[in-house]
Amino acid sequence: MRTLLITLTLFCALALRAQGTITVTPGVPVAGAPATFVLSPTYPPVGPVSWDFGDQTQPLSGGIVASHVYARTGSYTVRASYPYAAGAGLPATVQVPILVATRLGPSAPFTISMLRLRWEDGRVDRSVEQGFSPLAVFADLKFEGTGILQAQWVVDGIPLGTFATQLAFAGTVTLDSRSMLPLPTTALGEHWVTLRILSPQVYVEPPQIRYFVKLGGEEAPQVDEVVPTVVRPGEETELRIRGRRLAPGMVVSFGKDIALVAPLRFPEPGWAIAKVFVAPTAHPGFREAQAFSKAGRSRGPARLEVLPRSMRASATTSPTPIHPSPLVAFLWSEGEGVTRPSLLRALTAAFFPAEEGYSAGDVPNLFLVSSPEPLPER
Numbered sequence: 001m002r003t004l005l006i007t008l009t010l011f012c013a014l015a016l017r018a019q020g021t022i023t024v025t026p027g028v029p030v031a032g033a034p035a036t037f038v039l040s041p042t043y044p045p046v047g048p049v050s051w052d053f054g055d056q057t058q059p060l061s062g063g064i065v066a067s068h069v070y071a072r073t074g075s076y077t078v079r080a081s082y083p084y085a086a087g088a089g090l091p092a093t094v095q096v097p098i099l100v101a102t103r104l105g106p107s108a109p110f111t112i113s114m115l116r117l118r119w120e121d122g123r124v125d126r127s128v129e130q131g132f133s134p135l136a137v138f139a140d141l142k143f144e145g146t147g148i149l150q151a152q153w154v155v156d157g158i159p160l161g162t163f164a165t166q167l168a169f170a171g172t173v174t175l176d177s178r179s180m181l182p183l184p185t186t187a188l189g190e191h192w193v194t195l196r197i198l199s200p201q202v203y204v205e206p207p208q209i210r211y212f213v214k215l216g217g218e219e220a221p222q223v224d225e226v227v228p229t230v231v232r233p234g235e236e237t238e239l240r241i242r243g244r245r246l247a248p249g250m251v252v253s254f255g256k257d258i259a260l261v262a263p264l265r266f267p268e269p270g271w272a273i274a275k276v277f278v279a280p281t282a283h284p285g286f287r288e289a290q291a292f293s294k295a296g297r298s299r300g301p302a303r304l305e306v307l308p309r310s311m312r313a314s315a316t317t318s319p320t321p322i323h324p325s326p327l328v329a330f331l332w333s334e335g336e337g338v339t340r341p342s343l344l345r346a347l348t349a350a351f352f353p354a355e356e357g358y359s360a361g362d363v364p365n366l367f368l369v370s371s372p373e374p375l376p377e378r
Contacts, residue, residue, distance in 0.1 A: 019043070019092035022080060026146050028168040029100045031073045039064040043084035043092060050091075052079040070100045101169070110147030110167070110200050116140045117195060117209045124209040127296045129216040134182040137209065139175045139195045143167050150199040153177045155184060156191055162198070185213050188294045212297045220296030221245040223252065223289035230305045234280040236261065241272040243291065243302070250293040254304050257282040284308045 020041040029035035039049060041064065051060040053068045054076035060066055070076070076098055081091040118138050119126045128135055137153070146168045152159040161180040167173060175195075177183065183193065194208045214220065225242040241252065248266060257279040265273040289302040 020080075020094040022078060022094055022096040024078075024096065024098055025148070025166065026168060027166040028146065029070060029098060030146065031070050031100050031102060034067050034069050035098075035100075037066045037068065037078060037080070039066075039080045039082070039094060041082060041084070041092065041094070043086065045082040046085050047083040049080055049082045052081075054078055073100050073102050075099055110143065110145035112141060112143050112149075112197060112200060112202055114140075114142035115195065115197070115202075115206060117193065117207050119209065119211075125211065125297075127212040127214055127220075128185055130185060130188060130213050131216070132185045132213075134178065135185055135211065136176050136178045137183065137193050138177075140172065141167075141175065142172045144170045147200060149197070151175075152196040152198065153180050154194050154196050159196070183211070188213050188215065190292070190297075212292075214296035215294055218295035219245060220298040221247065221250045221291040221293050222298045223291050223300070223302040226289060226302045226304050229303075230307050231258070231276070231278045232307050233278050233282045233309050236275065236277045239274045239276060239304070241274055241289075241302075242270060243272070244270070245293075245295070246270060246272045246291075247293070250291055253290045253292070254287040258287060258304070258306075278306060280309075282306050 020039055020043075023038045023040065025036045025038070037051065045064070048061045049064055049066075051062065051066045051068070053060075053070070055070055055072075057068075060068070064082075066080075077095055078098060079093055079095040081093045083089075083091050116139070118124060118140070120136065120138065141149075143149075147166075148164055149167050150162065150164045152162050154160070160177070160183075163179060165175070177193075184191070190210055190212050192208045192210050194206050196206060221243060222245065223241055223243040227240045227242075228237065231237045246266060246269075248264075250264065250272075252260070252264060252272070252274055254276065259277050259279070260274055261277050262275040267273060284306050286303045286305050288300050289304065290300075291298050
């Protein structure tokens, strides 16, 4: 009895053994559009493959690749039967269930509408030690329609490899580079990564994110203080930088609109001198100091403030004597111990700050009621 059970078990295992696989493209076929079926047989076929697409159409006899158009939506079972040498006249049968969906129509072509690159922690920059592996980058895509995405992961302009994936209908998907070669971490310094989309065609420049490879066991330089703390657009300024691990070979940056015009100098330990030029088009605001070296990259805590451009009066024009109107003079005065114009002062000081060329004492002149020039005598 035991022998009979073992024999039946082996027979069932052989009968249920997979005879191959069927790949469907697109992954979700669309009614009215051709779908491609590819058979990957377990045994070499010794004759034609018979395809039954499950929609009561005439079976197709051909090779391991077949194409079919479904007229209606619904669930179907696709079967492929093929003869093989060890089958003793019995064909091997492979089947796969599919779902045929409604046609999207010409108003929904396959396009990429959004692409965002990030590291696993969501940031757009990262520092790793030399030899770190595996380093993977992630891409969040938003797409419309159905089609095959072909793209390349590119590091410093060099493709790591090309991949293709099926995307069905409009939606979002997250891809990563773990299916390709690991991102290289042998060369020290800064590296840039992007996803180059080959198909469908994309008409915008793909974004880039960066990672920094540093020496293991060492810490990056850090900028703690910058003197002076303010600069103006269009001016060249010498900055004294105090920090930790400042040494030759490092680089300091305050943003794209502030350029170093001379190499860093290190007069004493913990100090560096940088000569910078602020672009005339630089916007007012704070810039965070960044320091780079082979040991890594750091941000802050020092900041440099870019002030608004000053409004300088022309040297050729002489100031014209002005006299405030009686009403403004009365409101601006502070006689008899009463601060009448506190609201007026606050408003005018808020709308006309001193850095725009107006001082607090000149604000009444903005409300000047000038007297008309006398008419010439006839």
